[in-house]
Amino acid sequence: MSAPLTLYSNPMSRARIAHWMLEEVGAAYEVEWIGYGAGMAAPDFRRLNPMGKVPVLVHGARLVSECAAICAYLADAFPEVGLAPAxxxxxxxxxxxxxxxxxxxxxxxxxxxxxxxxxxxxxxxxxxxxxxxxxxxxxxxxxxxxxxxxxxxxxxxxxxxxxxxxxxxxxxxxxxxxxxxxxxxxxxPAKQRADTFCETHAAEAGLPPGQ
Missing domain, CATH: 1.20.1050.10 (Glutathione S-transferase Yfyf (Class Pi); Chain A, domain 2)
Structure with missing residues (x-):
């Protein structure tokens, strides 16, 4: 699929699973970093996910939350990568x-x-x-x-x-x-790239080191 991918994420959250999966898929994606507290409680974000939690993946007109669902969705959206069995x-x-x-x-x-x-x-x-x-x-x-x-x-x-x-x-x-x-x-390599990406943003944002 050629639609743009945007991941709403926080580097110190379960969203790191989605980062890893996106790196395995190899598709370009944008990141919207969402802070705990006011960021996840903001009305604009709650319209994407009423739970007020990350990750949320937007793929064109499609929206997916929940890490397991995002992993399964991306495997199906990019079948050429072979991340789901037949x-x-x-x-x-x-x-x-x-x-x-x-x-x-x-x-x-x-x-x-x-x-x-x-x-x-x-x-x-x-x-x-x-x-x-x-x-x-x-x-x-x-x-x-x-x-x-x-x-x-x-x-x-x-x-x-x-x-x-x-x-x-x-x-x-x-x-x-x-x-x-x-x-x-x-x-x-995909996991290492995802970890480095998230840790870099966490450091830039002054967050404590994660996994």
Whole structure:
């Protein structure tokens, strides 16, 4: 697609996932940096995303929010890059994208906030328990080099971001399988470009260093 791409972002946010995905796609894009507080509460930005959160991707007349959705959208919008399996082979791709967006993020966030699900109420939580979520994630990243099949895909951008951040900020368990998976992804040139870009802007804006 030749329509212009604009990413609404903050360098110290989940929007770094979208930066990584855009670098993998290789398409030119503009960035609108949005600050926390007044910037994300501004009426113009709330019209784009009533949640008042980044990232938001605008692609011509199309608007996408939520990191997993942005990753999946870009993979489909630029099929020539090969970041999504063929439609008939997407079972694992969808499974792990949505596992990370749902159970994994909920389990990690609740643990960070000090909230633990009572044993007799685990069925009420989509992730069941933190330990079960970690075990499931470990199986996902050890079954093969990439979570959705033999090739790197948008699912690795999203799942990999959770694993890398989780290790860096100690919000997931430090397991050898997680470290091995993270190291396979840290060296990707697209990730390094995205990290450098975001860190450069953060430094220019006087923000603390991130990941």
């Amino acid at each position: 439609p008939a082979d997407r079972a694992a791709y969808y499974r792990w994208l949505f596992f990370a967006a749902g159970p994994l993020e909920a389990a990690v966030t609740n643990r960070a906030l000090g909230f633990e699900v009572d044993k007799d109420r685990e069925r009420m939580a989509g992730y069941g328990s933190f330990d079960r979520t970690m075990d499931t994630l470990e199986r996902a990243v050890t079954a093969q080099d990439h979570v959705a099949g033999p090739a790197f895909s948008a699912a690795d951008v999203y799942v990999g971001s959770h694993v890398i951040w989780g290790l860096d900020f100690k919000s997931i368990e430090d397991r050898p399988a997680f470290r091995a998976y993270a190291e396979r992804l840290r060296d990707r």
